[in-house]
Every structure is written in C-alpha cells, then in structure tokens.
Amino acid sequence: MENQVVLEMKHIMKIYGNGVVANEDVSLDLRKGEIHALLGENGAGKSTLMKVLFGIEQPDQGEIVLKGTPVTIKSPQDAISKGIGMVHQHFMLVPSLSVADNIILGVAPKKGIFIDTAKAVDAAQSIAREYNFDINVNDKVEEIPVGIKQKVEILKALYRGAEILILDEPTAVLTPQETEELFVQLLKLREKGHTIIFISHKLDEIKKICDRATIMRNGRSMGTYEVKDITTQEMSRLMVGHEVSLTFDKNEQHLTDNIFMRVRNLTVHNSQGVLKVDDLSFDLKGGEVLGIAGVEGNGQTELIDTLTGLNKKYHGTVQVMGKDIANASIDDIRSMEVAHIPEDRMASGCASTLSIKENLFTNQYKNEKYSSGLMLKGKAMDQRSDELIKEYLIKCKSRRQHVGMLSGGNIQKVIVAREFSTNPKIIIANQPTRGIDVGAAAFIRKRLLEFRDAGCAVILVSADLTEIFSLSDRLAVMYKGKFAGFFTDVANVSEDELGEHMLGIKKDERLEGVLYE
Amino acid sequence: MSSAKKFDMLRTVLSVAIALLISFVIIFFVSAQPLEAIKYLLIGPFSNKRSMGNVVESMIPLIFTGTGVCIMFSANQINLAGEGAFHMGGLIATCVAINMSIPGISPIVALFAAGVVGALFTAIPAVMKITTTANEMVSSLMINYLALYFGNYILNNVIGDPAASTASYPLTAESQLPVLVDGTRIHLGFIIAIAVAILGYVFLYKTKLGYELRITGENESFARYSGISIVKVIVISQLLGGFVAGLGGGVEMLSPIYSRFTWASLLGYGWDAIIICTLSKKNPLYTPFAALFLAYLRTGASIMARRTDVTLEIVQITQGIIILLVVAEQFLSGYRHKLIAREAKAELKEEGVK
Numbered sequence: 001m002e003n004q005v006v007l008e009m010k011h012i013m014k015i016y017g018n019g020v021v022a023n024e025d026v027s028l029d030l031r032k033g034e035i036h037a038l039l040g041e042n043g044a045g046k047s048t049l050m051k052v053l054f055g056i057e058q059p060d061q062g063e064i065v066l067k068g069t070p071v072t073i074k075s076p077q078d079a080i081s082k083g084i085g086m087v088h089q090h091f092m093l094v095p096s097l098s099v100a101d102n103i104i105l106g107v108a109p110k111k112g113i114f115i116d117t118a119k120a121v122d123a124a125q126s127i128a129r130e131y132n133f134d135i136n137v138n139d140k141v142e143e144i145p146v147g148i149k150q151k152v153e154i155l156k157a158l159y160r161g162a163e164i165l166i167l168d169e170p171t172a173v174l175t176p177q178e179t180e181e182l183f184v185q186l187l188k189l190r191e192k193g194h195t196i197i198f199i200s201h202k203l204d205e206i207k208k209i210c211d212r213a214t215i216m217r218n219g220r221s222m223g224t225y226e227v228k229d230i231t232t233q234e235m236s237r238l239m240v241g242h243e244v245s246l247t248f249d250k251n252e253q254h255l256t257d258n259i260f261m262r263v264r265n266l267t268v269h270n271s272q273g274v275l276k277v278d279d280l281s282f283d284l285k286g287g288e289v290l291g292i293a294g295v296e297g298n299g300q301t302e303l304i305d306t307l308t309g310l311n312k313k314y315h316g317t318v319q320v321m322g323k324d325i326a327n328a329s330i331d332d333i334r335s336m337e338v339a340h341i342p343e344d345r346m347a348s349g350c351a352s353t354l355s356i357k358e359n360l361f362t363n364q365y366k367n368e369k370y371s372s373g374l375m376l377k378g379k380a381m382d383q384r385s386d387e388l389i390k391e392y393l394i395k396c397k398s399r400r401q402h403v404g405m406l407s408g409g410n411i412q413k414v415i416v417a418r419e420f421s422t423n424p425k426i427i428i429a430n431q432p433t434r435g436i437d438v439g440a441a442a443f444i445r446k447r448l449l450e451f452r453d454a455g456c457a458v459i460l461v462s463a464d465l466t467e468i469f470s471l472s473d474r475l476a477v478m479y480k481g482k483f484a485g486f487f488t489d490v491a492n493v494s495e496d497e498l499g500e501h502m503l504g505i506k507k508d509e510r511l512e513g514v515l516y517e
Numbered sequence: 518m519s520s521a522k523k524f525d526m527l528r529t530v531l532s533v534a535i536a537l538l539i540s541f542v543i544i545f546f547v548s549a550q551p552l553e554a555i556k557y558l559l560i561g562p563f564s565n566k567r568s569m570g571n572v573v574e575s576m577i578p579l580i581f582t583g584t585g586v587c588i589m590f591s592a593n594q595i596n597l598a599g600e601g602a603f604h605m606g607g608l609i610a611t612c613v614a615i616n617m618s619i620p621g622i623s624p625i626v627a628l629f630a631a632g633v634v635g636a637l638f639t640a641i642p643a644v645m646k647i648t649t650t651a652n653e654m655v656s657s658l659m660i661n662y663l664a665l666y667f668g669n670y671i672l673n674n675v676i677g678d679p680a681a682s683t684a685s686y687p688l689t690a691e692s693q694l695p696v697l698v699d700g701t702r703i704h705l706g707f708i709i710a711i712a713v714a715i716l717g718y719v720f721l722y723k724t725k726l727g728y729e730l731r732i733t734g735e736n737e738s739f740a741r742y743s744g745i746s747i748v749k750v751i752v753i754s755q756l757l758g759g760f761v762a763g764l765g766g767g768v769e770m771l772s773p774i775y776s777r778f779t780w781a782s783l784l785g786y787g788w789d790a791i792i793i794c795t796l797s798k799k800n801p802l803y804t805p806f807a808a809l810f811l812a813y814l815r816t817g818a819s820i821m822a823r824r825t826d827v828t829l830e831i832v833q834i835t836q837g838i839i840i841l842l843v844v845a846e847q848f849l850s851g852y853r854h855k856l857i858a859r860e861a862k863a864e865l866k867e868e869g870v871k
Binding site: 329348358378 | 723724725726728731732735736738739740741742743744745746850853854857858860861862865
C-alpha cells in the first residue's frame with residue numbers, strides 16, 4: 001500500500017516559444033503518502049515541470065499517468081478537478097478578503113445567486129479543524145503574517161480536494177520558526193495520505209522531511225533517490241554536476257589611494273513618499289568589492305538607482321571620481337566609466353526583440369570605434385560582437401539572434417559582456433547572478449574579481465549570501481534604509497550573525513570602516 | 518533564415534491569401550458575374566499601360582506616409598497624425614506653387630515647405646506628450662481634424678479661386694513634377710519616394726540616432742538605463758515621421774494628378790500608412806513592396822467596380838482581414854511552436870552526437 005504510485009510523469013519534454021528547452025526528458029513518479037523533493041538549481045526546469053503538471057503549460061512530448069490512466073491536464077482548473085493543488089511562491093490571495101472568503105473563492109456555497117456567508121465560514125472552519133490548522137478564518141488576509149498566508153494557500157488547495165500538493169519553494173519566505181511549523185503540518189498531511197511535492201534547493205530541509213528526492217539539472221532528471229540513502233554532498237554534486245567550490249581564491253587586495261565613490265547623508269524617498277534610504281554615507285575605493293546584503297525591499301533598489309543616475313530625487317551628495325552627480329545625466333555618469341548590471345534584466349537590461357549585436361552597444365555606440373559622425377560602423381560592431389560572444393561564452397546561433405531567444409544565463413552574459421566591455425572603473429552589480437545557472441554565475445563572479453584585481457571598484461548587491469561572502473572585501477547589511485551592520489573582516493562573520501543584522505534584530509550604531517577618512 | 522523569420526513571412530503571405538479568399542467568397546455571394554469580377558480584380562491592372570501607370574502612381578503617397586509611420590512606430594510613438602501632416606503638406610505646397618513660377622526652384626521650395634509643416638504638425642502630439650503626458654495616440658488622432666478644417670478654411674478664404682467651386686487657383690506649370698513615362702501619370706515623385714524609403718531604412722538601421730530610436734521603441738526602460746535621452750527620441754522620431762508624411766502630401770499635390778488644391782476631406786493615406794507599416798514590419802525598405810501590393814489591389818478593384826456590379830468597398834474588407842490576421846499574434850501560433858520545437862529537438866540531437 002505504501003508504495004502505491006499515484007502519479008507518473010513520463011519523458012516530459014517542454015520547449016518554450018523562444019526555443020529554450022526547459023525540460024528535455026524528465027520522468028517522475030509519486031507514491032501515495034510521501035513527501036517528494038524536487039531538487040535543482042535555478043533554471044534546472046523544476047518550475048516548468050510543475051507548470052506542466054498543474055496544467056499551466058502543455059508538454060511537447062511525454063505523458064502523465066494519474067492512478068493508472070493517462071490524462072491530459074488542460075488547465076489549472078482541470079488539475080484541481082483531478083486532485084492536484086499548487087501553492088505558488090508568490091501567494092495568490094485577495095488581501096482585502098477574509099481567510100474564509102479566500103478559501104471558498106470560486107467554489108463558494110451559494111444561496112440563490114448570493115454566497116452563503118455563514119456556510120462559507122463553517123466550511124472554512126471545518127477544513128481548518130480537520131487538518132489541525134490553527135487559523136482564525138474571519139481574519140483579513142492583509143492583516144495576517146506570511147506563515148499564516150501560506151497555511152491559507154494550503155487550505156485553499158485542500159478545500160478543492162487536492163490529494164497531490166505542489167509546494168513551490170515554500171520555505172523561501174518563512175522564518176526558521178514558521179518553517180518548523182510548516183514541517184509539522186506537512187508531516188500530518190502525509191499521515192492523512194496526501195502526496196506532497198516539495199520544490200527546494202535547500203538540502204538540509206530535504207534531508208529533514210522528504211522521503212524521496214528527484215534531482216534535476218539542465219532540464220534533465222538526474223534520478224530519484226531515497227533521501228535516507230544519499231548524502232547532501234552527493235545531492236549537491238548531482239544538482240550542480242561537478243564539485244563547485246563556493247569560495248573563490250581571492251588575490252591579495254591592492255586598494256587605490258583615491259576614493260572612487262563618495263556618498264554622504266544620502267536620503268531617498270520612493271514615489272509614494274516612503275523613506276527608503278535613510279541618511280547613508282560610505283566610501284568606495286578602487287580594488288575592492290563592497291557587498292551589500294539585506295532582505296529585499298530595504299532600500300537597495302533605491303540606493304542603486306540613485307548611484308546610477310536613474311533616480312534624481314534625493315538629498316545628500318554622491319560623488320563619482322570626485323564629481324558631484326546631482327546634475328549629471330545617466331549618459332554623463334556612464335561616461336565617468338560606471339557600469340551597471342541592473343536588478344531586472346528583462347525589464348531594463350536588454351531589448352529582447354532586438355539582436356544580440358544590437359544589445360551589446362547601447363553603452364558605447366557613441367565611441368569612435370563604433371560610429372563616426374551620424375553613422376554606425378556596422379562592420380566594427382559585427383566583429384566586436386563576435387569577439388564578445390566568444391569571450392563571454394554566450395551560447396547562441398549568431399549575433400543576429402534575438403536576445404529573447406536565449407536562456408536566462410546567456411541573456412545575463414550579454415548584459416555583463418556589454419557592461420564590462422567598456423573597461424569600467426566602477427561596477428555596480430545588482431543581483432548579477434539571480435536565477436541563472438551555476439556555470440554562468442561562477443563565470444560572472446570570477447569576472448567581477450578580475451576587475452577588482454585590476455583596480456576597479458565594485459558594489460555588489462545580492463540576496464545570495466554565499467556570493468556576498470565569497471566576493472566581498474567589505475560587507476554592509478541594509479535594513480530599513482540604513483546600514484544595520486558593517487564588516488571589514490568578512491572572513492570572520494558567520495551567516496547567523498549576518499542574518500540577525502538582516503532581520504534588524506541586531507543593529508550596530510557605530511559603523512567602523514564605512515568611511516576612509 | 519531563422520525559423521521565426523520564415524514563419525513571419527509565411528504568416529503574412531497566408532494572411533493575404535486568406536483575405537483574398539474571403540473576398541472571393543463575398544464576391545460570389547453578391548455578384549451576378551463573379552468570375553468576371555475576380556478576373557478584373559486580379560489581372561485588371563495588367564490590361565493596359567494606363568492601368569499599370571495607375572498602380573505606380575498610387576504607390577507614391579503610400580510609400581511616403583508608410584515610411585513616416587515606420588519611423589514613428591519604430592520608436593513606439595503611435596502617432597496617427599500622418600494623415601493630417603499629409604493634408605497640411607498638400608495645402609502648403611499649393612500655397613507655394615500657385616505663387617511661384619521659377620522652374621526647378623519652385624517645386625523644391627514647395628516640397629521643403631510641405632515637409633517642414635508636416636514635421637511641425639506631428640510634433641504637436643509629441644510636445645504635448647512630453648509637457649503634459651497626453652497620450653500621443655489620442656491627441657494625434659483628434660488633431661487630424663484640425664488639419665482638415667484648417668485646410669477647408671484656407672481653401673475657402675485664402676487660396677480659393679472664385680471662378681471654380683471648392684478649388685484653389687491653379688498651380689503654376691513650373692511647380693509641377695515632370696511625368697517620367699509617356700502615356701501614364703508616373704512622375705518624378707516615384708523616384709523621390711523610393712529614395713525616401715531607402716533613406717528611412719538607412720536612418721533607422723545604420724545611424725546612431727536610428728539605433729537610439731529603435732532601442733527606445735523596443736524597451737523604453739532599457740533605453741533610459743543605457744543613457745539614451747527619451748525626450749530627444751520622442752521629438753525627433755515624430756518630427757521626421759511628420760516631415761516624410763508632409764513631403765508626401767506635397768509630392769502628391771504637385772503630381773500631374775492635380776492642377777488645383779481640391780481636398781475638402783482627408784484622403785486616408787495616413788490610415789493606409791498603418792497597413793503599409795504593418796506589412797513591412799516597421800522597416801521602410803519594404804514599404805515600396807507593401808505599397809505595390811495595396812496599390813495593385815486598389816487599381817484592380819476600381820477596374821472591377823467600373824466593369825462589373827461589385828463595388829469598390831470590397832477592397833476595404835480585404836485590407837481589414839489582412840491587418841487582423843497579420844497583427845493577430847496567436848494566429849498560427851500552434852504551427853509556430855511546432856517549428857521552434859522541431860528546431861530545438863534537432864539541436865539537441867546534434868549535441869548528443871557530439
């Protein structure tokens with residue numbers, strides 16, 4: 001009974017409209033009453049596989065067998081009616097409605113044409129009780145904490161009769177305590193015979209609660225393993241493909257004498273008038289990487305927008321190479337040899353409907369190498385494009401291929417190639433490796449360190465703590481627009497300590513080493 | 518050629534074929550002599566030299582306004598004032614051409630004035646967008662009426678010939694553009710139109726400014742991040758687009774088709790330009806081909822209307838269907854996906870062999 005297979009996905013292939021093969025040949029089988037981990041790096045194809053299972057995407061090949069019968073899942077509604085539920089990473093709840101309303105939304109008990117409110121509350125309450133979820137169903141969703149919101153999402157799926165529950169990185173948004181609580185609930189669900197797919201790349205969590213794990217890499221399945229029979233090292237190796245040293249051997253630091261960037265009392269409000277950067281001061285010299293860690297939304301975006309000239313509404317002073325940038329246009333700042341890797345590569349880092357070549361010169365087409373007078377030098381641009389494609393290992397058919405047709409990692413390489421090819425003095429990198437494959441990420445990190453060694457100043461904003469630790473020479477933690485912590489001796493900072501600063505539990509009043517004078 | 522590009526061409530061709538087919542079906546329903554009608558529609562323009570000349574002469578205004586719209590749409594400025602700019606261009610060229618009679622000089626002055634006025638005209642929505650964030654599509658749409666009624670006012674009160682009804686004084690012979698092919702009305706404007714299409718292409722694809730325009734058109738925040746001045750792009754794209762459309766109005770007015778300004782209503786070349794732009798995928802180089810297609814279809818339809826019981830408006834239906842199919846992204850998307858999937862699979866195999 002325990003090994004009864006409830007669902008099989010056989011040889012699934014999914015190719016997206018831009019030609020990216022997200023799933024090449026993936027097979028997966030789920031047993032009744034197990035917690036099954038789906039493990040893989042960003043871009044390995046986990047989400048795509050689950051979108052296929054939940055009916056959001058249609059596979060190009062392969063079949064899905066549910067309880068012995070082959071099925072096609074046409075839409076999420078179809079998936080729900082077949083007993084498959086999904087809790088997305090970003091919650092799909094209506095904030096202004098109550099918990100009960102959210103749970104019954106779309107499948108509400110009706111009285112005539114009206115919703116039977118009393119019955120709805122009853123129904124929500126009884127399902128919460130049935131699964132031992134400690135929730136007040138009359139609370140408004142906008143007033144409850146993240147952990148509870150997630151429970152509401154799970155209840156929503158259960159209310160719709162989900163026997164198979166897909167959880168997309170459920171712990172990414174939770175505190176350690178909330179994670180513990182979630183695990184208790186998941187184990188209870190397993191006891192009741194539900195099957196849970198647990199998408200994650202956190203190995204210790206998988207070790208803790210999962211029965212089996214299917215590991216994915218590059219759109220392929222690397223096999224399914226009993227979790228108790230496999231070590232985290234093995235899992236990690238299967239996931240990444242080779243032993244990756246997460247720390248880089250950094251060369252000895254050679255700081256320049258002069259200060260490349262000088263920020264004093266910088267205060268920025270966002271367009272809603274909310275204070276995002278609060279009286280921030282720091283210095284930056286050539287030959288160093290200044291890492292900025294912090295939970296997203298603590299002012300990093302506003303800080304970077306201001307330093308790069310995208311935001312002009314601020315108080316305080318920002319000097320680049322000794323020049324105040326208050327009246328400098330973005331173009332002016334770029335010509336002070338500042339490069340910028342933007343946070344959102346698709347929104348502002350490229351034009352996806354234009355060719356690789358056309359995307360490589362937006363920061364240097366005015367250079368006399370690539371234009372004279374009014375005209376562009378097509379041949380020089382062609383030649384340089386091919387050089388950059390080779391140097392930055394951009395996987396593509398030719399320089400004429402549209403950027404939108406490339407994979408995330410390769411799009412990022414196009415952006416990085418463009419920004420680095422001007423030989424900048426200052427590099428402002430905002431989440432430079434987010435959501436891209438390990439190889440591309442390692443390549444970009446190595447490049448950043450090469451620039452540091454060559455005397456370039458680097459500001460690195462990243463949510464990836466490993467990246468922050470391995471690259472930074474000095475490290476700041478942003479919390480509510482301020483530096484809540486500042487470390488000049490990065491090697492001796494523990495992840496826990498950093499976490500406490502990120503959550504604002506620990507705040508340093510005196511920040512040593514932020515300024516050089 | 519990549520499969521995506523091949524697919525794009527296929528879709529355009531198929532759209533045209535489907536639209537024609539639907540038109541044929543309609544003709545069969547409404548006409549007592551459907552085969553006759555279809556014959557005239559399809560091969561009528563080849564029947565004599567004059568008809569062929571008609572095709573070429575009606576291409577000319579389409580190439581001008583089409584190129585103008587290509588430039589503005591490439592910068593994602595959906596300015597529809599090309600219609601008004603064309604009208605104003607014709608009006609101003611008239612004002613010059615009825616007063617000047619210097620051989621060689623007077624058409625040049627008239628055409629230049631037409632272009633400048635067209636540019637200023639389409640710049641109005643651009644300036645409104647920058648200063649008041651008024652959506653250029655709405656303001657440019659409405660401003661076309663301004664051109665029409667301003668033209669009517671000038672026609673009735675300033676340049677109107679009391680001896681003629683709703684017509685200006687005659688244009689001087691020296692101002693008119695010479696005919697190129699005897700027995701037709703194909704005139705010098707054709708050469709200017711082709712030159713404008715080529716220059717438009719060179720501008721958009723080979724110059725720094727054109728590069729800035731297209732980057733902005735495809736992704737404005739990317740352009741901003743790259744340090745491109747959006748304001749400059751907005752203004753220049755619409756000035757240039759208007760210049761070309763206004764020039765087209767001037768050329769049309771100085772052509773052998775007209776001897777006086779008689780435009781009491783808008784001629785619609787500004788709207789046609791959107792069809793031309795759509796068919797040529799925003800590339801001015803292809804506008805002559807798109808214009809040829811449209812001009813041919815219309816000449817055929819007018820021959821059909823003259824000789825049979827089918828009315829001219831059938832072409833409007835054909836045009837409408839073509840546009841709907843070409844712009845409908847999802848049309849044939851299943852086939853497109855198959856093409857892409859096949860290519861991707863073939864690549865996987867290749868890698869496997871390696």
